[in-house]
Amino acid sequence: MEKAGKGRRGIDGHTLLAGVIGWPVAHSRSPLMHNWWLEQYGINGAYVPLPVAPGQFDTAVRGLQAAGFRGANVTIPHKEAACRIVDRLHRSAQRSGSVNTLVFASDGKIEGYSTDGDGFVANVEAHGVSVKGGRALLLGAGGAARAIAASLLDRGVAVVMANRTRARADALAAMLEGITVVDWEQAGDILPSCTMLVNTTSIGMEGAARARFPLDLAQADPALVVCDIVYVPRQTALLEWAATHGLRTVDGLGMLIHQAGLGFEKWFGVTPVVGPEVEALLDADLHHPAADGAG
């Protein structure tokens, strides 16, 4: 690890480099978070946004590796392309069908991990909710849904999935054994038997088209935990609705922080503490008018 003492650092020939590859990527809060951690731990490192257009992903990754970067996070729309470029695909990435963390190993190989699912679980557990057994209703069947479903299944949670486009949920269930799929409009019928509800769709996200959820929270078991992975706004309409029914809620900001830890540790050699300070930093930044997006 390159130590430079706590506080602001200059960039020099020893600076450890990483970044986030996405398109667009300007909205990403990952540079803010990683650079704050670097400063806190006095590490001579830098983490930069890397706007890479579709079609340029492989060229960019090879270039970063050749330029001595330690690795990178990968966000929309490259998470699946990242699966194809790696030499060593970690089980988490195989299960989720995507890679959000690339590590350029010292033997010249590229390693790929997916930390979204475990980041979700770690955040829920940090809110005092045990993720073991029970039944989760997952709304959505996109990239985040697959990673979360895999992590829940690994912890013995029964997963029921409902997606607006049913064929997408069926395709996902064919790849991940153990998922039950129901029609989007039938999700409400399953709700009373569930211990956890997870919104992995973009419904409720700032800037997204307005849409309603196909269920009535009045029908939920009082012990239901309602999770939303959308974090802009942090307090989504779903979470507000759940609170009016006295249900426990978990917002999506902690998932963003928890998913970042593994990459930071691999690139910079320190396991960062996911505490209230980094959460407050991101929370304050999200109230900036330019806030949007994920990853």
Ligand SMILES: NC(=O)c1ccc[n+]([C@@H]2O[C@H](COP(=O)([O-])OP(=O)(O)OC[C@H]3O[C@@H](n4cnc5c(N)ncnc54)[C@H](OP(=O)(O)O)[C@@H]3O)[C@@H](O)[C@H]2O)c1
């Ligand atoms: N907290 C975090 O760290 C974190 C991490 C990753 C993602 N996220 C957030 O999670 C959300 C999904 O991300 P993703 O990467 O999984 O995206 P994605 O692959 O594009 O999937 C989007 C999902 O949302 C559904 N959807 C979109 N608009 C809808 C509508 N009007 N009605 C019903 N369903 C709708 C889609 O259904 P169809 O299949 O029918 O289109 C699909 O299931 C985003 O809001 C993202 O910001 C948060």
